Amino acid sequence: MSFFSLKNGVLHAENVALTTLAAEYGTPAYVYSRAALTAALKEFQDVLGAHPAGAGALVCYAVKANSNLAVLNVFARMGAGFDIVSGGELQRVLAAGADPKKVVFSGVGKTAAEMKQALAAGIFCFNVESAPELERLNQVAGECGQKAPVSFRVNPNVDPKTHPYISTGLKEAKFGVAYEQALALYRRAAALPNIAVTGIDCHIGSQLLDPSPFVEALDRILALVDQLTVEGIQLHHIDIGGGLGIKYQAEQEQPTVASYLNPLLDKLAGRGLQIVMEPGRRLVGNAGLLLTQIEFLKEGEGKNFAIIDAAMNDLMRPALYEAWHDINPVAPRDGASRDYDVVGPVCESGDFLGQARPLNVQPGDLLAVMSAGAYGMAMASNYNTRPRAVELMVDGDTVHVIRQRESVEQLYAGEAVLPA
Template sequence: MTAFTLQNGTLHAESVALTHVAEQFGTPAYVYSRSALTAALQEFHDVLNAHPAGAGALVCFAVKANSNLAILNLFARQGAGFDIVSGGELQRVLAAGADPQKIVFSGVGKTAEEMRQALEAGIFCFNIESIPELDRLNDIAGELGKKAPVSLRVNPNVDPKTHPYISTGLKAAKFGVAYDDALALYRRAAGLANIAVTGIDCHIGSQLLDPSPFIEALDRILALVDQLAAEGIRIHHVDLGGGLGIKYRADQVQPTVAAYLNPLLDKLKGRGLKVVLEPGRRLVGNAGLLLTRIEYLKAGEEKNFAIIDAAMNDLMRPALYEAWHDIVPVTPRPGVTQDYDVVGPVCETGDFLGQARPLTVQPGDLLAVMSAGAYGMAMASNYNTRPRAAEIMVDGTQVHLIRARESVEQLYAGEKLLP
């Protein structure tokens, strides 16, 4: 059974009607399926375990996609590691039960304090993205009497054919070090007293539905690994990043994990390199939805609007990327279908979750904004002094509140009036 199905005329999460979730917890609310989350991670483990080059591989969930403690804990219990990009995410994953030796620290702007926290925690590896960052880490590791394990995030200049805002491996990206500069930077790293070169890292972008750019990037990375070996610099692991896409709409073809990984593993067979992966969206995207209620139907001169209680502050992707999310009625009804722009109450023209969607609806109806488990709640804000939504986990017939809805009082609790 898929995570979200129509049963007896009502959309369900596993065995729980979404109407029941709305009655118990209100709207808007993020709703996740435990079985979908665990199955998504297990698919990676199954493919890796079936291939000789996958032995000892480490799957590090990209925390930026969804940082709820319950979800992080669920993945930690399945043996996952974590890809973090801030000191806050480090504290989150440790609070969720992460093994520090399964944490990789990515990101272009690591502060000195974040480096100290990660070194003291004993993380698996720092993914280094510039010379100044490498030098800073060397200095801080020396102050602490430690050696910092590092890989360099090498920018292979491969076009991932995705949205430009989530394309990270081209020459113009702020991420990584230029491919042509990588050899010299590895030489520099190998000569630093408080740095231990352990790996090489590459991440070319997000929401990739064609696996071929991954293969092209790996070919370039392995050529560099061979150059390093010739100079006596041994690489112990190769971090292939994340980016494998999900199906957001009916006309998209979602590649299987096997179709993505097996060609990469074939190239790594016999090299003795530990494989590290950083999937994010692929593990959580289709395991969650945003549940919302229609407040008003408004007929405009050129468009019809379904005004809902969720908004761009709850789900930023459509406004930020013009991203598509399927929007479906929780309880489909017969009647006349009209095209609606599905919009929220935030005071911005860009506050829409979908445009020109054919719907048969009435005020008060519930809608499910699908494929919202990644970069939904994680990017939510309090714009217009709107409390962030509740988060709910469905496990078979059980329903768990995994994040309470914020109150308005909580939003300004830390603010002070002038004397």
């Protein structure tokens, strides 16, 4: 089901016309559907609930995808946990009502202060990503008079066949520990006085549309679990990571959650391990869009440009990854289209949200940049002293402002000129 659809010739978010949102709140604006968020998480919960191996499973939303408090709160109310990668994200999820006992802490550069913060909160687990991190965590936990629960993020060296910038499970990646070193690291962790070995973690990449690499990775991880069992190191949970992709183009196929999870659950049946997973993009990506207005239409040498009021600072993915987002007129016009590069006002040649898009538009028309709920606002910046967009959550007929549009004065409020 699509929660963004045409009604009476105008694109709506649930029951609210995007033209109404633009008139009241301005553009650019991020617009989210609460029903889409809820449906995405429920799909995971339903598949897990229907499989014997899914009992007690913990779905930990990857906060980095979209960290707005309202988004986090929607998931917390539904019983989700959270996958964090910084002390700041920990503060966010706690402010949003998260249960700290459902928080896993990933990331390659955890500081001592962040470790203390997480220990004080009583998180579920630290996903340890290097030998030096293990030693630091042991020291910090000792200073706090606690035992730190840990799993190792193990790289199975499986090619996820995704963009190289979001491929994380190969041996060349900065993330995790090498598969060949994992056994020795588990032995070391089991011997440390302030460490409690509780699980194992694996995350191979993002935006995966073929579920088969997940199965290949799990086979390697389970072989390591068996080795650890022989050595007397008994694990309590297995974190199968995230990375399940979404549909960015209307004609693109999107794997179901069942096609991803069921083969993994079948392999985990009877092992007595609690299952943890870390979906991010899959929960929020298609639950949001970026609403923008055309300022000018410009004819160039061999190209036409639709210059909009949103830019690469609002949505970085096209410039960073050459990522595709469908771009749809909010009120489609009849007639022939022309190809336009949809570009922003930022002074960079890479400032585009789409290239060679067939559009029948006029200045002042509204465009919806689809599938922008993940890594949109979360990666936004103030480049060119551009205030970040307003964020809106639509819930049926109701609109909530979940983040105010920034003002220019806020951008330099913490700065100071030199004394005279």
